[in-house]
Amino acid sequence: MGLLYTRMKIFHFSEKLDSLRRESELILPPVNVRIKPTNACNHNCSYCAYRVDHLQLGKDMVRKDFIPRDKMLEIVDDLAEMGVRAVTFSGGGDPFCYPYLQDTVERLAETKIRFAALTNGSRLTGRLAELFSLHATWIRISMDGWDDESYTRYRGCPGGEFSRILANMEAFRKYGGNCYLGVCIVVDKGNCSHIYDLIKRLHEAGVDSVKLSPCIVSNSGAENNMYHEQIFTVVKEQTARAVNELEGNKFEIFDSYHTQLATFSKSHHWCPYLQISPVIGADLNVYSCHDKAYNLGEGVLGSLKDMRFKEFWFSDKSRFFSIDPASVCNHHCVVDSSNLQILEYLDADPDHLDFV
Template sequence: MARVYSGLKFLLYPDRLAAIREGRACAPVHVRIKPTNRCNHNCWYCAYRADNLQLGEGMDEADQIPPEKLFEIARDLVDMGVKAVTFSGGGEPLLYKSLPEVVEYLSANGIQVGALTNGSNLKGKMADAFARHGTWIRVSLDAHDDASYAESRSVGMGKFSQLLRNIRQFADRRSNCVLGASFIITESNAPHIYSVCRMLKDAGVSHVKLSAVVVGNEDLGNSVYHTSIRSLAALQIERAKELNDDQFHIVDHYHELAERFQKSYESCPFSRLLTVIGADGGVYTCQDKAYTEGGKLGSVLNQDFKSLWYSEETCGRMQAISPARDCQHHCVAHAKNLALLDMMSLDPAHIPFV
């Protein structure tokens, strides 16, 4: 089966890479939009709600992007030539009532759409929109049965079973929208990695992405947390990989956590390729700095996104980003930045010697 995950996708946008190399402004390839901060789950490890994580330190759970503003943003993204939009949290994006219409508009105008969701509202009109117009949707979970799901997310009994029904029903549509799952590995669920992957494969997902829960802002605290389960998790993951076939694949990102904290470089070129718009109207450098003052580039509540993005002030703020100084925390773009910085350091006279 064709791969849907890669840290090298940015190489397929040479126009953006040339602009970055030459110091010119360019539209982002990908925009993550958090339409609402409202959520019907309360995951104990949620990066936006856990007291021990800086992510979300300025988040107001009542915030949501006004529908008319979201449609304005969508029109700007089309006009700018943005290629993809992912709807995520913040809160649970599929609770945003106008989302089906926005998804349809973006798709009709050439922008591919994905979503990260807890899957509770992947049904009815919302499921219709993604089945017809979405490129992918990924359901996040962290439990193996109704009781463990209720405990980890502070939801009622039976919600895990309901989630599996939603997944099966979406898979049964056999649409072109790729249905995946994300399993967040914790101390309590590590013994169940294989059984959950087996369950999800049987439910119809095309892949399961395995990731380590983040419990703190620093590398050490996360390493200590995972020390006691690392061997067990590795065994479970290897067993889960035996489920791989032409229709299903395990995507193992569990081992990458420790590689994403320490940084020595002084610029963040990947911030030009992907940006985040929060439910508060704030535009942020990345998902790891959403709802933090240090990551905020500006707000679309008092101007349109296109004007903000191309402004001298925004360009200056992006140029001033120093990961070595500002980003000694988890960073999903770390490996991509290393590759971009390596490319940007090349002597032009020697580039043809591939």
């Protein structure tokens, strides 16, 4: 299997890259659209950036919002017609709490669009699990607790949920599809000394990969760094042990724990990635990205309430330059390093390109 998390994927879409500039008259469809079908969730994670008040992410989220069924099917039809390559379902809430997810996925499965989902895994059961197993490219389940007691403490969910989700993962394997099953462990001070145990248990459950990511605890990069520096060594020791003992034979560990401990300040004045992977929220707003979703003051590119997505996307290129990251994105940005690479690519002097 090739690299899954490489930032180089976008460089396989050279025509799209060259269309990004303001000066280009071309508008090409996004490569990947992230859809937040509902803001409802059956868990209540203590660190959830969409629910806590001190993080900018999701600050204007309305929990009862969801995309009406007909609008969702219209969006899927538009994405297929536009030639969008992939759809990722995520929260807001948990996509598997969306009442029309089955209809949506059945419609998607009739198109060429590849799709994936981020979920807590508690509703990865029955027909939906089968559909994802047979038609989705990947699914990633977020976890934090390492046993029933700790898991319930993190998430305010019913007892026994950790065991149920592991059982869901084991059952998911039995549908026989090719969907890649991953888990993202959100690392914080509470679970840092249980990382090895949790990875081992997930390996036993038959997942394909485990990704380690730092819990975002502040809008400030310095405060995040300070928080994670205190547990960095213990996390690295346990990750190294898991890699030594468990990795290989179709089980992979992606250590993203270090890569996100960076400064959050930005100096670029436009964002290439918002034309590559925008977000459609449950409130029918189109947002620049995951990190600006449900930020009405800074992240909205427009609304689909009275417009189809395909009309919206191709109607006005200037909206893609309405956000100045140097002014309003000095917080966590999941694609920051990709943006910097793309900006450097686009800034290369055309008169000197041949002198590689």
